[in-house]
Amino acid sequence: MAKDFEHSETGNWNLSSPYVEYLAKLFKEADEYKEIAKFGFGDILLDLNTREKDKTILRKRGFEKYIYKLKSIILWSQFAIKGKTDKEDFDKYYKFLEYIEKNTLKNIITTEPVGMKSRDVINEELFNVNFEKVEEIDMKMREPMNKADLIFMHKETFDPNEFKKKTAERFKEGG
Secondary structure (H helix, E strand, O other): OOOOOOOOOEOOEOOOOHHHHHHHHHHHHHHHHHHHHHHOOOOHHHHHHOOHHHHHHHHHHHHHHHHHHHHHHHHHHHHHOOOHHHHHHHHHHHHHHHHHHHHHHHHOEEEEEEOOEEEEEEOHHHHHHHHHHHHHHHHHOHHHHHHOOOOEOOOOOOOHHHHHHHHHHHHHOOO
16 A cells, blocks of 8 residues: 655644745745845844945845745745635746846946945845835745645644544554
């Protein structure tokens, strides 16, 4: 008899597979890159040793990686999203993130004169408008993912006796 993929459950948390753990990892990484995009560093102590020139580059790269991670989350979870509207929203989110990648990121750094020289700086107005939109997508995509049990399982209660019974049945069946 072919054995179905089994998963473990603990309360209402979905701990069913490495797949869901990978999505959680992508969210964590996206949050780290979001912080770098916003501030130019991920650790407050690094701020003391990071030159403004480097922060500009780090902020742009952080924003690029933040968008990349969100796109990865969409691609990894899109198949499980339920409901036509949610699926359409995910398509729109992905297309908008691609648009920002192709059209906005190349203009996010501008050059400003400093005496006889110039320096690269973040175009804060352009950055802030787009960063807020990306952050909004980040937050909006979590609800459909949650409805699809990719974040929390929607099981009313965890019955340890029922879990023991199912486990015993699996052992009896040889799996």
